[in-house]
Amino acid sequence: DWHYIDPGKPQQNGFIESFNGSLRDELLNEEIFDSLDDARRKLALWRYDYNNVRPHSSLGNQTPADARRALEQFEGSAHDALAQTDDKEYEIQTRKLSL
Numbered sequence: 001d002w003h004y005i006d007p008g009k010p011q012q013n014g015f016i017e018s019f020n021g022s023l024r025d026e027l028l029n030e031e032i033f034d035s036l037d038d039a040r041r042k043l044a045l046w047r048y049d050y051n052n053v054r055p056h057s058s059l060g061n062q063t064p065a066d067a068r069r070a071l072e073q074f075e076g077s078a079h080d081a082l083a084q085t086d087d088k089e090y091e092i093q094t095r096k097l098s099l
Contacts, residue, residue: 022050023046026046027042027043027046050064051063051064051065052064052065
């Protein structure tokens with residue numbers, strides 16, 4: 001069943017509100033986008049950093065990528081419960097980008 005967040009009650013989904021706050025504070029409030037392509041490039045760099053470089057305290061100071069690998073290796077974990085990263089275009093874009 002879908003459970004929608006009540007209007008005016010963002011605290012009902014603290015995970016996404018935390019992510020939205022990080023995205024806003026670290027990217028949207030700090031950058032000026034010259035074009036849609038520029039915005040996509042900067043967002044891809046930020047997303048790569050967020051998921052693969054910096055540790056998150058909520059994950060035991062692991063990166064989300066490391067936490068995912070650890071969960072996948074854990075015996076009895078629900079492999080299909082995690083979002084899959086088979087997006088080849090995203091992988092190609094992040095390889096082309098330079099920090």
